[in-house]
Amino acid sequence: MSIDRFPVEAGHIALFARAIGDPNPAYYGALSGDEPVPAPPTFAQASAQFDPDYFLRPKIGEPWFGSGREATGVKRSGGGGGGGGGGGLHAEQHFEYHRPLRAGDVLTGMVKPGNTWEKQGRRGGKLVFSESVVEYRDQNGELVVTARGVGVRTETVVQQEA
Amino acid sequence: MASVNVGDQRSLVLTEDLTRTQIVQYAGASGDYNPLHTDDKFTTEIAGYPGVFAHGMLTMGMTGRVLTDWFGAEGLLSYGVRFVKQVWPGDALTATATVTAVTDGVAELTVETVNQAGEPVVTGTAKAKVD
Numbered sequence: 001m002s003i004d005r006f007p008v009e010a011g012h013i014a015l016f017a018r019a020i021g022d023p024n025p026a027y028y029g030a031l032s033g034d035e036p037v038p039a040p041p042t043f044a045q046a047s048a049q050f051d052p053d054y055f056l057r058p059k060i061g062e063p064w065f066g067s068g069r070e071a072t073g074v075k076r077s078g079g080g081g082g083g084g085g086g087g088g089l090h091a092e093q094h095f096e097y098h099r100p101l102r103a104g105d106v107l108t109g110m111v112k113p114g115n116t117w118e119k120q121g122r123r124g125g126k127l128v129f130s131e132s133v134v135e136y137r138d139q140n141g142e143l144v145v146t147a148r149g150v151g152v153r154t155e156t157v158v159q160q161e162a
Numbered sequence: 163m164a165s166v167n168v169g170d171q172r173s174l175v176l177t178e179d180l181t182r183t184q185i186v187q188y189a190g191a192s193g194d195y196n197p198l199h200t201d202d203k204f205t206t207e208i209a210g211y212p213g214v215f216a217h218g219m220l221t222m223g224m225t226g227r228v229l230t231d232w233f234g235a236e237g238l239l240s241y242g243v244r245f246v247k248q249v250w251p252g253d254a255l256t257a258t259a260t261v262t263a264v265t266d267g268v269a270e271l272t273v274e275t276v277n278q279a280g281e282p283v284v285t286g287t288a289k290a291k292v293d
Binding site: 067 | 176184
């Protein structure tokens with residue numbers, strides 16, 4: 001996975017700032033006309049909007065695992081509980097800012113797989129952690145933000161016959 | 163830039179009552195449309211949770227305000243958290259940032275957001291440019 005083009009836009013920053021409940025006027029340059037418009041610290045995560053393959057966005061014409069007429073639009077074979085494709089939970093997120101990110105930047109995101117490790121869960125079962133690192137570079141190839149995410153999924157222990 | 167000393171601390175009430183609509187807003191702005199956050203039917207009947215819950219990244223985004231209000235929207239050098247507890251609609255959240263070190267124009271901080279029960283929901287660290 002990689003993101004070929006993530007245009008950082010003032011309107012998007014304003015919508016993102018509203019969503020995180022941050023009234024800082026600096027983020028609302030799309031409305032005031034003031035520049036430059038800085039991005040909030042976690043804005044790089046909205047690169048998901050520009051990842052053509054991002055699996056947590058419905059794709060036009062394809063089944064979606066959320067509810068419609070039924071509780072899920074994707075039937076899975078086999079049992080096993082858990083989410084219908086939730087892909088585990090977010091355990092950690094870290095950002096390093098090499099310079100401020102601003103409206104007008106056009107980023108690329110290069111994803112590098114990181115480490116994978118396991119831990120014993122408190123209620124039994126195994127927790128599998130996996131890390132991914134995304135390097136966001138600007139139109140000049142300069143590194144702007146490095147994002148490191150850690151996801152966790154539980155691996156259910158198979159019940160043994162008594 | 164801010165001038166700070168070790169031990170300086172700021173707290174900020176992020177929300178008194180987190181709404182489902184704010185979670186929907188975050189889904190739309192961030193592009194993370196995981197139904198676990200907005201689709202109660204899927205979340206209870208398929209995923210087996212008591213109901214929808216906030217994106218960890220929404221809590222992290224909200225928490226960032228305690229840092230940017232202090233050091234400015236362009237003042238951070240790093241910001242990272244662990245998601246330690248789920249955040250549910252109706253939760254009240256308060257963030258606190260504490261300076262733990264100051265060296266060569268860089269402040270190191272710990273960050274924590276707690277819910278109405280005083281339980282941490284995210285804990286983390288940050289670095290910011292200071293005078």
